[in-house]
Amino acid sequence: MIKAGLVCESPSERPARVGRQPLTLRLNPQALIAAGVEILGTGARVITADLHGNILAQRSVPWELDHMIFLVRVRDAIRALTAHLNPKNFLGVGVSLPGTIHRSTGRVIAAENLGWFDIDVGGILSEGSSARFHFGNDAHLGALAERWFCEPGSRPLENFVYVVLRQGLGTGVMLDGSLLRGATGEACEFGHTTLFADGRRCPCGSVGCWEEYASQRALERLYLEKRGAPRNRPAPDADEIIRLARNGDPLALGVLEETAGYLGIGFANINAVFNPEAIVVGDYLASGWDLMKDWVWNALRSRAPLRQLRLLRLLPSRHGADSTLLGTVALVLSSFFASSAESRPAA
Ligand SMILES: [Zn+2]
Structure with a gap:
């Protein structure tokens, strides 16, 4: 492996007092x-x-x-x-x-x-x-990615749920260090669990799916519904809604608060099923985490027993986009x- 350049030698951090100096073998990352x-x-x-x-x-x-x-x-x-x-x-x-x-x-x-x-x-x-x-x-x-490329020197998460919030809402569940895939690879489609029995129609064919309330698409639609959509004003995307909220725009803040409530309900469901040590969030929720985290936690605390939440962490993804x-x-x-x-x- 050294010959092939896959492994390289470097001096050990603990030099020997006598004899040949020890070497540490490291994988050459760019090989x-x-x-x-x-x-x-x-x-x-x-x-x-x-x-x-x-x-x-x-x-x-x-x-x-x-x-x-x-x-x-x-x-x-x-x-x-x-x-x-x-x-x-x-x-x-x-x-x-x-x-x-x-x-x-x-x-x-x-x-x-x-x-x-x-x-x-x-x-x-x-x-x-x-x-x-x-x-x-x-x-x-x-x-x-969260598990493989974790913070250098930190313990990789063993039991956690990763939440993708884009056009749809997807969840990846890692239990005891292994991805949960299910018989046909469709396990953990939490985006299509029902939040409201008579809710919005979802592209999956069901109604009231969590995805229809908490995905990026749902956030942007909610903003447009509340603002109205005059032709001369472009529809803002999630980044723009977060920017408006940071500037104190009450409509943007209200939409983020309502959506954070839906996120918290879904996280309570995830917590009840998997008892994870962390729920890692990506996309717009990671970008606007400082604005939304208290609302998300409030919704979560109102639905989950406190004893179950003591060890739970909600973390924005360290890899962002x-x-x-x-x-x-x-x-x-x-x-x-x-x-x-x-x-x-x-x-
Ligand atoms: Zn659905």
Whole structure:
């Protein structure tokens, strides 16, 4: 491994008093490179990253309604970033897909928020490539990134739930260090648990789903409903709503408070089922965490026994907008190190 450059030697932090000085063997982070792809309803991001999750290069691909045109452009971006890499060091491509997917082939069975049904995304992206492709659900990969690329020197979380808040609302559940996937990979779709029996209609076909009240899409819709939507005023996105709230805009503050209440109800449900040590939140809730955390905690405390909440932490994701992308890298690295060790953090 030293010859191949995968491992490098460095002087030990505890020098010997006599004899040959000891050396410490460390993995050379840049000797192993993985590519990651994140597909969203707004476009795709493609990166290459090293063993420590440092992003080495990246490209963006804008969204196209025609899925074939879009996916061929994503494939071109993957090739552009990886064509020059040494096959000995290039471990493969991890791809994050929203919705229900076939994990081994990358076929999207149903991604309601993209309007994709039964599309062979994996086949299109990997056509003509000799690289190994790995596929995962965005929320599951967010959880994997939190565990794999944890704070240096800190203990990786063992039992936690990662919550993705975008067009939809996804949850990745890590129990005793392992991702919970279920019989068909669809476990932990908390976004589609019912919050209100006669609530809003959800793209999944049900009504009153948590996703319809707490996702980024739901937050932005609520703001528009309360403000009205005159033609000469653009609809603000979640970042803009948070910015308005920071400036004291009462409408934005009210919308964030109402949405935080829905988030707290959902977190109480998650807490009751999994007894996690932490719920890690990404996306707009991570961006606006300082504004929303007290409202979320209030809703949670009003529904969960205090004894169950003593150890629970609510944490904004440490990876921000890169969380799922880093999860795709973690997916490739974990597969390389051991097919059964997806949940093992990097050394
Ligand atoms: Zn639903």
